[in-house]
Amino acid sequence: MTLTLHDTLHREKRVFVPRDPERVTLYVCGPTVWDFAHIGNARPPVVFDVLVRLLRREYGADSVVYARNVTDVDDKINAKAAKEGTPIGEVTARFEAAYLADMARLNVSPPDIAPHVTDHMDAIVAQIAAILEQGCAYAAEGHVLFDVSSYENYGRLSGRNLDDMIAGARVEVAPYKKNPHDFVLWKPSKEGEPGWPSPWGVGRPGWHIECSAMIEETLGLPIDIHGGGIDLVFPHHENEIAQGVCAHGHAHEADAHAEYSRYWMHNGFLTMDAEKMSKSVGNVLLLHDLVQAIPGEVVRWALLSAHYRQPLDWNQALLDQSRKNLDRLYGALADVDRLAVQAGTTLPSPRSHIVDGHLKTSGFLGAIEDDLNTPGAIAALFALSNGIRAALMGEVDWQIVSDTRAALQASANLLGVLQVDHAMWFDAGVDDSFKAEVEALLAERVTARTAKDWPEADRIRDRLNALNVVVMDSPAGATWRLKG
Ligand code: AMP
Ligand code: ZN
Numbered sequence: 001m002t003l004t005l006h007d008t009l010h011r012e013k014r015v016f017v018p019r020d021p022e023r024v025t026l027y028v029c030g031p032t033v034w035d036f037a038h039i040g041n042a043r044p045p046v047v048f049d050v051l052v053r054l055l056r057r058e059y060g061a062d063s064v065v066y067a068r069n070v071t072d073v074d075d076k077i078n079a080k081a082a083k084e085g086t087p088i089g090e091v092t093a094r095f096e097a098a099y100l101a102d103m104a105r106l107n108v109s110p111p112d113i114a115p116h117v118t119d120h121m122d123a124i125v126a127q128i129a130a131i132l133e134q135g136c137a138y139a140a141e142g143h144v145l146f147d148v149s150s151y152e153n154y155g156r157l158s159g160r161n162l163d164d165m166i167a168g169a170r171v172e173v174a175p176y177k178k179n180p181h182d183f184v185l186w187k188p189s190k191e192g193e194p195g196w197p198s199p200w201g202v203g204r205p206g207w208h209i210e211c212s213a214m215i216e217e218t219l220g221l222p223i224d225i226h227g228g229g230i231d232l233v234f235p236h237h238e239n240e241i242a243q244g245v246c247a248h249g250h251a252h253e254a255d256a257h258a259e260y261s262r263y264w265m266h267n268g269f270l271t272m273d274a275e276k277m278s279k280s281v282g283n284v285l286l287l288h289d290l291v292q293a294i295p296g297e298v299v300r301w302a303l304l305s306a307h308y309r310q311p312l313d314w315n316q317a318l319l320d321q322s323r324k325n326l327d328r329l330y331g332a333l334a335d336v337d338r339l340a341v342q343a344g345t346t347l348p349s350p351r352s353h354i355v356d357g358h359l360k361t362s363g364f365l366g367a368i369e370d371d372l373n374t375p376g377a378i379a380a381l382f383a384l385s386n387g388i389r390a391a392l393m394g395e396v397d398w399q400i401v402s403d404t405r406a407a408l409q410a411s412a413n414l415l416g417v418l419q420v421d422h423a424m425w426f427d428a429g430v431d432d433s434f435k436a437e438v439e440a441l442l443a444e445r446v447t448a449r450t451a452k453d454w455p456e457a458d459r460i461r462d463r464l465n466a467l468n469v470v471v472m473d474s475p476a477g478a479t480w481r482l483k484g
Contacts, residue, residue: 001058001365001369002015002369003015003016003054003055003058003369004016004369004370004371005225005263005265005371005372006265006309006371007263007264007265008157008233008264008265008266009156009157009257009263009264011159013370013371014263016224016225016263018059018224019222019224019262021059021063022059022060022063023063023065024055024059024063024064024065024224024225025064025065025067025219025220025223025224025225026048026051026052026055026064026065026066026067026223026224026225026226026227027066027067027068027069027211027215027219027223027225027226027227027261028044028045028048028066028067028068028111028226028227028228029044029068029069029211029227029228029229029232029236030045030068030069030070030071030111030114031070031071031095031096031099032071032074032076032077033070033071033072033077033091033092033095033096033099034074034076034077034079034080034091034092034095035076035080035095036095036098036099036102036286036287036288036289037099037102037286037287037288038277038284038285038286038287039270039272039277039285039286039287039290039299039314040229040269040270040277041287042102042103042106042287042299042303043229043267043270043303043308043312044227044228044229044267045068045103045106045108046106046108046300046303046304046416047227047267047303047304047308047372048066048068048227048265049107049108049109049416050304050368050372050374050414050415050416051225051227051265051372052064052066052109053109053413053414053415053416054368054369054372054414057414064112065112065113065219066111066112066113067111067112067113067114067115067214067215067218067219068111068113068114069114069115069116069117069210069211069214070092070096070114070115070116070117071117071207071210072092072096072116072117072118073117073118073194073204073205073210074207077091077092078193078194088194098288102287102288102291104296105291105296105299106287106291106296106297106299106300106303106416107296107297107300107416107417107419108300108416109416113218113219115214115217115218117205117210117214120210120213120214120217120218121196121205123213123214123216123217124205124209124210124213124214125186125196125198125199126213127209127212127213127216127243127247128144128185128186128198128205128209129199130247130248131146131185131243131246131247132144134246134247134248134249134251135147135150136150136151136242136246136247136251137150137185137246138178139200140176140177141175141176141188142187142188142200142201142203143176143184143186143187143188143200144184144185144186144200145176145177145178145182145183145184145185146182146183146184146185146239146242146243146246147178147179147182148162148179148181148182148183148242149162149178149179150246150251151242151245151246151251152251152252152254153241153245153254153256153257154238154242155238156238156241156257157233157234157237157238157241157257157264158233158234158235158237158238160234160238162181165181183206183208183235183239184206185205185206185208185209185243186198186200186203186204186205186206186209187203187204187205187206188200188201188202188203189202189203189204207236208235208236208239208240208243209243211236211240212240212243212244212247212260213243215240215244215260215261216244216247221244221248221259221260222258222259222260222261222262223260223261223262224261224262224263225261225262225263225264225265226240226260226261226263226264226265227264227265227266227267228266228267229266229267229269230266230267230268230269231269232266233264233266237264240260241257241260241261244259244260244261245257245259245260266309267308267309268306268308268309268310268311268312269311269312270303270311270312270313270314271311271312271313271314272284272285272313272314272315273313273314273315274313274315285314287299294319294323295323295326295425295428297326297417297418297419297420298319298322298323298326299319299322300416300417301322301325301326301378301417302314302318302319302322304374304378304415304417305318305321305322305374305375305378306374306375307371307372307373307374307375308372308374309371325378325382326417326418326425327426327472327479327481328382328385328472329381329382329385329408329412329417329418330418330422330425330426330479331422331472331474331479332385332388332389332405332408333388333405333408333409333418333422334422334423334426334476334479335388335389335392335474335475335476335477335479336388336392336401336405337422338476338477339392339396339476340398340401343396343398345398347398347401347402347405348398348399348402349402350402350403350405350406350407351399351403354403354407355403355406355407355410358384358387358403358404358407359407359410359411362380362383362384362387362407362411363376363379363380363383364377364380364381364384364407364411364414367379367380368414368415374415377411377414377415378415380411381408381411381412381415384404384407384408384411385408387404388401388404388405388408389474389475391404392475392476393475422479425481426479426480426481428481428482430482434467437467438464438467438469438480441460441463441464441467442464442471442478442480444456444460445457445460445461445464445471445478446478448460464480468482468483469481469482469483470482470483
């Protein structure tokens with residue numbers, strides 16, 4: 001396969017070549033566990049979950065190491081704990097557990113490594129000491145600051161020029177900073193705040209150093225791919241590169257950034273009804289609430305419906321359409337089983353070389369390998385489900401049905417959708433007696449239609465409507481689900 005990825009640093013799509021195909025490394029900036037994640041926060045873990053699935057297919061499940069950190073040291077966490085009167089560890093444990101449960105509902109597989117800042121304090125202190133030793137940082141008034149003027153390529157990732165930044169600087173200049181853009185590696189903790197011992201006094205790390213130190217300790221440098229949302233390009237990732245490069249004495253080498261991460265990927269932002277999501281506008285939708293109300297696969301589908309670098313507008317129409325699309329695909333899988341039962345046949349095993357061929361000819365692999373073109377991959381899922389429906393017409397060749405069905409399932413597995421049994425999908429939230437009532441009405445409807453008794457068929461349709469049931473007809477019969 002030829003996987004191409006858009007690299008933020010090179011500003012173009014590049015063929016992906018890992019440093020070591022037996023150990024492909026990927027790091028994505030994870031949540032700060034002070035509150036529930038909003039729906040925008042769910043976009044990076046879902047997008048990079050698709051990438052990880054694809055990498056595991058290509059390089060082998062055991063040859064990919066995926067790290068997504070947990071930021072459990074942060075001023076917002078301290079403020080929340082103080083407000084609630086609960087210990088900090090209780091706050092972080094609660095929101096991390098909620099995050100993981102919500103991710104599971106989105107079919108996001110857990111990362112191989114989930115480093116916590118509180119577990120890597122020694123590595124963080126060691127990296128700060130190394131940066132100081134290289135002359136790229138200075139200690140002042142209990143703080144350690146990174147000296148941005150010491151790194152020649154500062155601004156390269158974000159396309160900013162330090163001179164322009166300084167000229168337009170509006171940042172508040174703390175008295176201990178040499179340059180307004182110097183950023184904190186370590187800061188002192190006040191009485192009552194969490195703190196760790198260090199050569200510069202009791203304190204805590206800045207946000208950027210956490211990631212660069214945990215990357216070095218858990219994955220080793222350089223990593224293959226670093227990912228996150230587009231808002232992290234500056235300053236977070238720019239600063240990570242500066243730290244990772246300068247800790248190892250590469251401050252003056254033109255291409256030293258490649259010693260930190262070889263590819264940089266960033267997802268576009270999610271908006272709500274065309275507006276930026278923000279607490280002040282009051283349009284923040286919590287993932288935690290959403291996945292209680294609708295199936296996680298609908299949310300995942302909606303997140304993957306646009307290309308990851310494009311903005312994505314979140315609205316009810318998107319969710320309705322996502323649900324309809326999933327119904328259509330699950331409906332094709334249901335048709336196969338129902339018709340096979342009717343025909344009294346057991347599906348033959350799919351032939352793997354034919355299935356692989358379908359993954360190519362449907363356009364699925366070509367799309368997903370082209371910088372994760374998920375809209376193209378979704379179109380291929382429909383091509384495959386249409387193929388299943390066509391194969392079920394007339395004289396059925398069950399081998400062809402089985403191969404096409406397996407290709408649809410394999411493609412869906414890479415996107416992380418169609419992960420439940422179709423019967424469960426359509427029955428979700430329905431008890432047995434309700435199910436029996438609907439099935440009985442559907443059977444009466446078939447009888448009425450066969451007898452061309454249209455007033456009776458209409459009456460049954462109205463009753464199903466009143467029960468909040470949507471019926472989907474196909475040549476293989478009808479499937480149904482609850483509205484909403
Ligand atoms: P934060 O908790 O703000 O650090 O964000 C966690 C992750 O979510 C980061 O990778 C952000 O870039 C990403 N993110 C935050 N808001 C949005 C949004 N509205 N759309 C897409 N990604 C977002
Ligand atoms: Zn980070």
